[in-house]
Amino acid sequence: MDSIVVTGGTPLKGQIAIAGAKNAALTLMPATLLSEEPLTLTNAPRLSDIATMTALLQSLGVEVTSMQDGKVQVLSSHAMTSTTADYEIVRKMRASNLVLGPLLARHHQAVVSLPGGCAIGARPMDIHVTALEAMGAEIELKDGYLHATAKGGLKGAKVPLRFASVGATENVLMAATLAKGTTVIENAAREPEIVDLAHCLRRMGAQIEGEGTSTITIQGVDRLGAATHPVVTDRIELGTYMLAPVFAGGEVECLGGRLDLVGSFVEKLDAAGVDVTETAGGLKVKRRSERAKAVDVTTEVFPGFPTDLQAQMMAMLCTADGTSVLEEKIFENRFMHAPELIRMGADIEVQGGVATVTGVKRLKGAPVMATDLRASVSLILAGLAAEGETTVSRIYHLDRGYEHIEEKLSAVGAKIERVSS
Template sequence: MDSILVTGNGPLNGQIPIAGAKNACLTLMPATLLSEEPLTLTNAPRLSDIKTMTALLQSLGAEVSSLQDGQVIAMSSHDLTSQTADYEIVRKMRASNLVLGPLLARFGEAVVSLPGGCAIGARPMDLHVDGLEALGAEIELKDGYLHAKAPGGLKGAVHEMRFASVGATENIVMAATLAKGTTVLMNAAREPEIVDLVECLRKMGAQISGEGTSTIEIQGVDRLHGATHQVVTDRIELGTYMLAPAICGGEVELLGGRMSLVESFAAKLDAAGVSVTETENGLKVARKNGRVTSVDVVTEPFPGFPTDLQAQMMALMCTAEGTAVLEERIFENRFMHAPELVRMGANIEVHGGTATVTGVERLKGAPVMATDLRASVSLILAGLAAEGETTVSRVYHLDRGYEHVVRKLEGVGAKIERIKGQ
């Protein structure tokens, strides 16, 4: 099993290109199931999760081709052979559940295994089911599979979600595009990935308004056509690499970055003593004056502080001046990186959904283990600022969400290498 060796090596300087958003691309790919005509995505990230979604779509009979070194994905669902998403594929990745809405909308039936992915909490499917049932679907859970039917087709409805779930919003919006009549989805998630999905669906002929707000209205149409769409910049990769110069010092420009994607996160960095400025090509990040200052963080749905940047922010707080309190309100069980950071000399106490981090002068390199996708990169960030060598094992998590992480960090002066497993 591969590992990553990181050696603390001082300030970082240079440029890092930011890829297309993993979470956006994984949402856009199932949209091909809504139409017989081709859907082409550009600026696609080259990640193992994308390969998993490709395998899932192909198992349904879709044609999926990776072009231009993986940055273009060409898809066609003109001749699907199955409406069953099998456990052996779905178990690998939570986003696999996003085929449920499109299959149900286009074919009137779908059988989808309960999903897998990172072990960061239950993340149940009830919000997806509630929304689809509001549109007239009949859904039954049998032997670990959701069996969904809409014999007379889906019908528009007014539905208020109990929680602003990103995945449920995406599933319901895609299903509603082909429903009869108008759907009004209230307490919808507002994330940029949802705005990106709606922009793509609109190119395919969908009639949708209100994306980016808590109320989305969808006027159902009879059919959708093909389109070409560019995947939005990955705000989580952007935020992750913004933390590299914040932790190590130096000045790094994130190519393709946009302040609108990370406003709440950038505000926290500013409060901690890290400068974030817009440039012609992206965002430039640098520490203002020496050691950063501790800031409290509460994870919230967009536009609040992203849960997917909580682990990385904890790494920064480990060497900040003062004490920070990080409260996780989105997912339970998402502090599994804390004990690994403690192995590196961090002072962290976890009580339920709250972690208290008292900054230390310097972390020390140590062998640590990645427990999930974002935890893995938080340990790499910590290792960049630690004294000595840090070996991060189980980095297969990393490959799900960050392309060429070693190459990108090496490009700004980090001492980092991937060690092939035996």
């Protein structure tokens, strides 16, 4: 099993190209199920999660062609062979549940296994189910599978979400494009990935208004057509690499970065003593002084501070001046990186969904173990600031969300390598 070895203490300088968003691509790929005509995605990330979604779609009969070293994906659902999403594939990744809405919309039936993914909380499917039932679907849970039918097709409806769930918003948004009549999603999630999905669906011929707000209105159409769509920049990868020079020192330009994708995150960086400057190519980041300052963080739905940057932020605050309080309000069990950071000398106290971090002078390299995707990258970043060598094991989590991370960080001066055991 591979591991990542990081030797800290080297300032960074240079440019890092930010990939297309994993969470956007995983939503855009199932949109192909809505049309017989091809969907072409450009700026696609090259990740194991993309390979998992590809395998799932292929199991349904979707033709997937990868070009330009995986950066272009052409998907065609003209010859579907199945409407069953099998457990053996779905268990690997939670985003697999996003085939439910499109399958119901176009084929009026679906059998979808309950999903898996990182161990960061229950993340139940009940919001998805209730929303689709409001549109006329009949859904029953049997033997770990959701058996869903929509006799005569889905119908437009008012769909109030009890929580601004990203996945539920995406599932309903796709389902509503082919529903009869008008669907109004209330308390919709506002994430950039949802805006990106709406833009793609509109290119396919959907009639959508209000994406990026809490109310999205969709007028169903009879069919959707072909489209070519560029995947939006990955705001989580962007935020992660923006933190790299805060750990290691130096200055890094993140190519493709946009302030509108990371507004609340940049506000916290500014409060912590980090300069973020817009450039012609993206965003340039450097510390204003030798050490960052403590800052309190509460994770929230977009446009609040993203839960997917909480682990990275916690690691950075481990060497900041003062004491910081981080409150996780999106997922339970998302402080599993804390014990590993403590192995590196961090001063962290966790009580329920609140972590108190008191900065130390210097972290020390140690063997640590990744517990989920974002935890794994937080440990690599911590290694950039640590004295000595840090070995991060179980990095199969990492490969789900970061393409060629050792190459990108090495290119700006980091001492990092992947080691096969």
